[in-house]
Amino acid sequence: MPSRSAATWEAPPPLPDGHYVSGRVYRDERMFAEERERIFKKVWHFVCHESEVAEAFDFRTVERADTPLIVVRGGDGRVRAFVNVCSHRGARVAMEPGGNARSFTCFYHHWTYDTEGACVSMPRPEGYRGTPVRKENMGLREVRTEVKWGFVFVNLDDDCAPLDRFLDGALDIFDRVLPDADLEVFHYHRAEIDANWKAYQETIVDLYHEFMHVILRDTQMPAASMDDREMRTYANGHVTIAGLKADYEKYEGWRRRDHSTCLPGLDPDDARFAPLFPAQTFIARGTVMRVDTVQPITPHKCLIESRGLGLKGESPEDRAMRIDHHNEYWGPFGRNVTEDAFAAEGCELSFGKGAAPHGIIARDEDGRGQCDSGLRGFWAEWSRRMGRPASHPTND
Amino acid sequence: MSSGDNAVRELIYRSCRCLDTHDFDGYIALCAPAFRYRIVVYSPELRKEMIWLNHDRDGLAALLAAVPRHLARLGSLQRNATVYAIERDGNGGPARAVSAFSVFDIDNEGRPSVFAVGHYHDAVDEGGARPLLVARDVRLASRDLGIGSHVPI
Ligand code: FES
Ligand SMILES: [Fe+2]
Numbered sequence: 001m002p003s004r005s006a007a008t009w010e011a012p013p014p015l016p017d018g019h020y021v022s023g024r025v026y027r028d029e030r031m032f033a034e035e036r037e038r039i040f041k042k043v044w045h046f047v048c049h050e051s052e053v054a055e056a057f058d059f060r061t062v063e064r065a066d067t068p069l070i071v072v073r074g075g076d077g078r079v080r081a082f083v084n085v086c087s088h089r090g091a092r093v094a095m096e097p098g099g100n101a102r103s104f105t106c107f108y109h110h111w112t113y114d115t116e117g118a119c120v121s122m123p124r125p126e127g128y129r130g131t132p133v134r135k136e137n138m139g140l141r142e143v144r145t146e147v148k149w150g151f152v153f154v155n156l157d158d159d160c161a162p163l164d165r166f167l168d169g170a171l172d173i174f175d176r177v178l179p180d181a182d183l184e185v186f187h188y189h190r191a192e193i194d195a196n197w198k199a200y201q202e203t204i205v206d207l208y209h210e211f212m213h214v215i216l217r218d219t220q221m222p223a224a225s226m227d228d229r230e231m232r233t234y235a236n237g238h239v240t241i242a243g244l245k246a247d248y249e250k251y252e253g254w255r256r257r258d259h260s261t262c263l264p265g266l267d268p269d270d271a272r273f274a275p276l277f278p279a280q281t282f283i284a285r286g287t288v289m290r291v292d293t294v295q296p297i298t299p300h301k302c303l304i305e306s307r308g309l310g311l312k313g314e315s316p317e318d319r320a321m322r323i324d325h326h327n328e329y330w331g332p333f334g335r336n337v338t339e340d341a342f343a344a345e346g347c348e349l350s351f352g353k354g355a356a357p358h359g360i361i362a363r364d365e366d367g368r369g370q371c372d373s374g375l376r377g378f379w380a381e382w383s384r385r386m387g388r389p390a391s392h393p394t395n396d
Numbered sequence: 397m398s399s400g401d402n403a404v405r406e407l408i409y410r411s412c413r414c415l416d417t418h419d420f421d422g423y424i425a426l427c428a429p430a431f432r433y434r435i436v437v438y439s440p441e442l443r444k445e446m447i448w449l450n451h452d453r454d455g456l457a458a459l460l461a462a463v464p465r466h467l468a469r470l471g472s473l474q475r476n477a478t479v480y481a482i483e484r485d486g487n488g489g490p491a492r493a494v495s496a497f498s499v500f501d502i503d504n505e506g507r508p509s510v511f512a513v514g515h516y517h518d519a520v521d522e523g524g525a526r527p528l529l530v531a532r533d534v535r536l537a538s539r540d541l542g543i544g545s546h547v548p549i
Contacts, residue, residue: 052441098440189539189540189541190539191541191543213467214462214466214467251462252462331448331544332544333544334544335462342543
């Protein structure tokens with residue numbers, strides 16, 4: 001029977017739970033709101049690299065779980081994060097994406113906060129005489145912040161477990177790169193795309209779609225045995241992929257990557273991935289690193305933030321080489337990322353309006369080759385946190 | 397307005413048209429052997445200038461030649477440029493031209509949206525039979541390019 005009827009098309013695939021995903025998870029408004037409360041307000045989020053706030057009083061503004069944040073290095077050298085909302089009447093305090101400021105003065109009524117979050121002045125405070133409104137108890141809301149190997153993470157849940165417990169060792173896959181290398185961000189871009197955030201994150205965990213990318217067909221798939229690949233899943237839904245290799249010179253116009261310029265512990269042809277739950281990905285390709293985050297905007301839109309990292313203090317020639325290597329694959333003109341975004345938007349065209357009842361994640365190659373075990377790990381964690389199995393998330 | 401200025405203008409407009417129509421050989425033919433192409437973007441987040449693409453003539457030719465093999469964005473990009481200024485140093489150096497551009501993304505259903513906005517900073521060699529691009533810095537003012545593009549700006 002070559003084609004299918006409505007009944008067999010709509011019916012759950014004859015697979016175990018966890019080996020397929022209901023299309024509803026990509027479009028349901030209620031689940032989307034729940035994801036914010038149950039996932040994004042509870043997990044550790046990578047927000048920026050220390051090199052973005054290298055000097056005292058450097059700051060960056062970001063947003064996680066729809067909550068605007070200021071990440072700032074205080075005069076004491078410590079990196080802290082605060083909700084970027086004025087204690088007075090809720091205006092945004094710091095408006096710039098980044099900068100250097102010894103204090104933040106809210107534009108609206110000029111309440112001023114220092115880089116440790118204290119409210120240090122408010123004009124004409126005598127007007128609050130007889131009320132509890134005093135600058136001493138009107139500081140910014142501080143957010144749990146930890147810095148690991150130069151990467152700044154925050155958690156909006158004051159009662160969360162420490163970062164290391166959340167990571168469960170998933171970032172160890174990069175071996176010496178993260179502990180040993182003094183990294184620096186040289187590339188940053190944002191891209192709003194028309195897709196559910198999970199559909200984009202899945203493109204990173206899904207190895208089976210390698211066929212879609214010319215560069216992976218040319219440089220990665222023939223470079224090493226499918227059996228040498230190792231996909232691992234961790235507590236909290238993280239995934240790592242090791243054992244990938246790439247012969248970059250196999251793509252017309254590209255050159256071989258040189259051993260002497262690799263990141264510590266990596267060979268030029270090594271590629272390692274760590275997609276962390278829910279949507280933050282660390283990738284190393286021999287000479288260069290990329291770190292992505294995806295933020296939900298609506299069920300049908302998400303914001304990808306992408307960074308490229310090289311070695312701090314390296315020669316201009318090495319930096320230029322690393323930027324070239326970054327841009328070959330990544331960035332808005334890279335050969336890879338634009339295709340992944342296209343894939344996510346292509347799935348949105350059917351999932352977004354309910355035309356696709358299910359997605360199948362049933363490939364079992366024992367964590368090797370193009371196994372779907374990473375996708376199953378992601379969805380198992382999503383299901384656990386949401387209290388809804390992704391295969392049948394609603395009762396109706 | 398000199399005839400030299402007209403020729404420089406025509407070169408810049410032709411370069412847009414070649415990329416719009418995917419006439420990549422035509423684009424490369426407008427470039428001198430020493431051509432250098434860059435996309436330069438200032439990041440207020442990093443407070444640094446970034447390079448999003450950097451190629452010599454051969455590198456750009458290889459990149460463009462590979463475009464048809466790739467999964468492509470749907471529809472087309474249409475460039476719209478206006479040459480603002482053309483300057484010469486008077487010592488026979490390349491002419492310098494600054495042009496504002498906008499690039500529209502026309503999707504498969506014909507719906508237009510703005511893809512990118514910025515300026516071309518071009519250096520043009522006028523020593524030969526026809527002017528040739530020796531350098532193009534594409535300075536993007538917009539920084540969110542959605543899914544991005546395999547074809548440069
Ligand atoms: S809202 Fe910020 S000072 Fe009034
Ligand atoms: Fe991909």
